[in-house]
Amino acid sequence: MLPADDALFNTFDVESNLNGMKINKPTLVVDLDRVEANIRRMATKMQDNGLIFRPHFKTHQSHFIARIFRKYGVEKCTVSSVSMAAYFAQDGWTDITIAFPANVLEAEEMNDLAARIQLNILVDSVEKVNLLASRISASVTLFIEVDTGYFRSGIFHENVDEMAKIIDAIISFRYFTFAGFLSHTGNTYSQSSAQNIVQLFDESRRKLSDLKRHFSPKYSDIVLSMGDTPAASLAEKFDGIDEMRPGNFVFYDLMQLSLGSCRDTNIGVAVYCPVVAIYPERNELVIYGGAVHLSKEKTTWKQREIYGLVSFPTSDGFGIPMKEAFVSGLSQEHGIVSMPAHELEKIKLGDILAVFPVHSCLTADLNSHLLSLDGDRIEKYRTY
CATH class of the missing domain: 3.20.20.10 (Alanine racemase)
Incomplete structure (x- = not known):
């Protein structure tokens, strides 16, 4: 389950926290x-x-x-x-x-x-x-x-x-x-x-x-x-x-987490998405990661409809989902992330956020391949 207390994060360092992975667009990452x-x-x-x-x-x-x-x-x-x-x-x-x-x-x-x-x-x-x-x-x-x-x-x-x-x-x-x-x-x-x-x-x-x-x-x-x-x-x-x-x-995925089928530490994939715009006045930011990368599946989380939870990737994995930060809206390429001001102020343009999908089956289907935490490309079947 999610941690009882808010997670605290230091200023994000893309290179040190991605094990050298070069991610510049939405990428489906798997924890093998x-x-x-x-x-x-x-x-x-x-x-x-x-x-x-x-x-x-x-x-x-x-x-x-x-x-x-x-x-x-x-x-x-x-x-x-x-x-x-x-x-x-x-x-x-x-x-x-x-x-x-x-x-x-x-x-x-x-x-x-x-x-x-x-x-x-x-x-x-x-x-x-x-x-x-x-x-x-x-x-x-x-x-x-x-x-x-x-x-x-x-x-x-x-x-x-x-x-x-x-x-x-x-x-x-x-x-x-x-x-x-x-x-x-x-x-x-x-x-x-x-x-x-x-x-x-x-x-x-x-x-x-x-x-x-x-x-x-x-x-x-x-x-x-x-x-x-x-x-x-x-x-x-x-x-x-x-x-x-x-x-x-x-x-x-988050759907299974909400049902009690798993813990957050069992979720094996996340979509790593670049931050492309920040709006402190709205307590929101925009990621390059929309419906074509995540799917438009949503679930109810703490009485809100969400399209994903977010975290800062760490050197050894996806990191812990932030308690009050979530994907609140999606269009084709845009993802809108809502989060408290004290978390938003730690983020800068070009940072990478990990998005935990609502329905991993659809999210995986949308992506052409997976990337391991070590940076190895894993090929997969393409539906279309």
């Missing part, structure tokens, strides 16, 4: 020690609970960071698109779930992948299964995506009759294998307390378990797959679930 600690902690928790750990790689989108997972016995992963699956397949990942409704228009690309790896895709209707069957010519594993109350995508959990028809359709095609039921409890992100998050997860877990009990007499080896970082971080019981697919935990 924090990232590895987050991976190790989650992998241990999943293993201790006897779960298949299939982390979602859409957060970091990086071969380099994905390889850290291998150190902790992770051999399977989740992605959010066919092209992202291809990116990780290039680096030797051979069991990949695309946790997004299967896009029949990418059947050719799915065929190419399925010829090289175990590819797992999502369906939620007989129509989707039939369309895929007319275009897929390689072995593919299919999960039925189940909506347990998030109301985004998937077949509603009570619609067991339709699910039976979907399963029958799946097993009728030579290239298809029925894997089980998959759900994302994304509504944990809107909960107001850790207790509510765990309660919602438990309810969704029971709904999937009911499906497994219903269909197990006829279909063996049904896998129940769930995944979200708040639940994976906070829940202690995973009874009935076979697989978890959290992703955001690798970096965490």
